[in-house]
Amino acid sequence: MASYDVIIIGSGPGGYVCAIRCAQLGLKTACVEGRDTLGGTCLNVGCIPSKALLHSSHMLHEAEHNFAAMGLKGKSPSVDWKQMLSYKDDVIGQNTKGIEFLFKKNKVDWLKGWGSIPEAGKVKVGDEVHEAKHIIIASGSEVSSLPGVEIDEKTVVSSTGALELKKVPNDMVVIGAGVIGLELGSVYSRLGANVTVIEFLDAVTPGMDAEIQKTFQRTLKKQGLKFVMGAAVQGVETKGGKATVTYKLRKDDSEHSVDADTVLVATGRRPYTDGLGLDKLGVEMSDRGQIKTDAHYKTSIDGIYAIGDCIDGPMLAHKAEDEGMACAEGLAGQKPHVNYDVIPGVIYTHPEVAAVGATEQQLKDAGRDYKVGKFSFMGNGRAKANFAGDGFVKILADKTTDRILGAHIIGPMAGDLIHEICVAMEFGAAAEDLARTCHAHPTYSEAVREAALACGDGAIHA
Incomplete structure (x- = not known):
């Protein structure tokens, strides 16, 4: 049985930053991660791979629409989808290996496997139990779907499946006009797909400035994305590798349908705490499945803390990073502060x-x-x-x-x-x-x- 000052469960942006900061401050630190690579959702199936595809598809757009005007003439490039995915995977590998290097540099132990907390002060990974003065939960979030919509990661995909499609679809339906849906919808639109976005509300990117919302939607429409606003998705049926999405317009309750090769479900994310054993421990949770914490990220159980997507606040990598650093510094006796009014x-x-x-x-x-x-x-x-x-x-x-x-x-x-x-x-x-x-x-x-x-x-x- 190994003993640590701090064990962090999860190696996403919140977890790995917290682990490195703890080590920098002289705490003996370990980080639990069950994936084969570090970095969590963000580096493996989220922020980083999606930005790689956004960049490559934007370069295609520039070549097709702006190169000739600048005097750069020649045949427009064709899309080698397999190579584009390979480029994306290489970007993931560079970043995840970078975190592994930083762990070694800062003497953070990687406990490989899925973690649970059998009791305060102990973390079980596989068959081994490790002791820790402090346990920090940084387990992140998972995709949230809709009733009547079954994600198979083939025809009906989450953001994870959308990063691994076998080919660029001719027709794609995106359910949800939030950040993830519009980013990935934009990628496939640039690559030649006919993209239709279905949104329950009357504006894209809920919560943003109203003028930005209108301008943003208008700009994306000019780029070829179609929008069905104020629509409640009723279900998705799949047959023979195709899908039919049915929805009702809220203004008149009329029912409509649209066919697609691929349906991307981008209706948000929810905290991921499965398998941690929080129920048995008596960790207090919110109605939305978030771990409740105080201003210092302490849960209702002494010695157990939580940060990032699994607690209240915006599900943003940089918010999790700030909380990870603040939590680490608090354990080291400092007086950290996160200004939640200035999180971009x-x-x-x-x-x-x-x-x-x-x-x-x-x-x-x-x-x-x-x-x-x-x-x-x-x-x-x-x-x-x-x-x-x-x-x-x-x-x-x-x-x-x-x-x-x-x-x-x-x-x-x-x-x-x-x-x-x-x-x-x-x-x-x-x-x-x-x-x-x-x-x-x-x-x-x-x-x-x-x-x-x-x-x-x-x-x-x-």
Whole structure:
């Protein structure tokens, strides 16, 4: 029986970051992982492989639509799907091996197998039981489906199956217009599939800024995606490698159907805690299946903590990472803090979408007086040169103090541009602080400065 200061269950972004941070702070650390590779959902079947396919499909789009205009002429490339999947797998391998290297570098033990907690202070992996002063659950999340929809990972697939299709489908139906559905729908649309997105609500990407939602949907429609909004999926029938999706429109309760070669179920994720033995331990859970924790990530059982997708909050890799670091630092006697008001969200389509802080609707609901500074990428020299003029930057600031309350971007490199605003918000900056910061020319980031200027006397290039 091995004894540790900390054992983390799960090696996703929350778990592996937590493990490395614990080791850096002098704690004897082990991480339990049952997959053959480290990195959890994110590195193996989520964030990283999907970004590889998004990148390769975007390169195809550039070759087909923009190369000739730039004087790059020749035969358009054809899609070698098998090679594209091989490229994706190579990207996964580089990243997962990188985590394994970091574990060895920081002397984190990898306990290979699926873990359970027979009692506080003990973790069972296979037939072995290990002791730990502290146990941190970072077990992540799993795909959540709909009643009447059976995922077989062949014709009806989850995001995991969508990364391993045998071929690019002629017709694809995506159930759910959230981040995962729109990213993977965008991939297959660029590769030639006819993609129809069915969404229960009346707007894409629920919870995002309303203006971003409208612009984003309109942009994706121009790229060829079809949308059926306000529709409740009733079921999916499969026969002979084909599928028929039936749905009812909420506005008139009329029933419709659409046929597809592949159906992607992208209706969200739920906490994954199966097999941990939490019921027997008496760990308090929420009605949504999340592990309840206090402000220091401690569960209702002394010595057991939880972070990431299996607890409350947005299911984002970087949120889990921050919690992993904070939990580790707390165990080491430090006073960490995670600012949940400044956690950005990004959609990696083209154009990208990014947001941080409050939306206009949230500020209205709170009765907060605010002002809006907005700037279109069509006024940005770099964006125009790169066929990336679609979209805008919008900054929301307090009407009296000018303090930045939120920002919403749709446009080139939005996922990188948002972090300038995140840093500003962490320091309690005003829009004027951003506006008075020199930005290199020509860069996309100038659009952020222009939006900040628009919160005051006005943008220069608008």
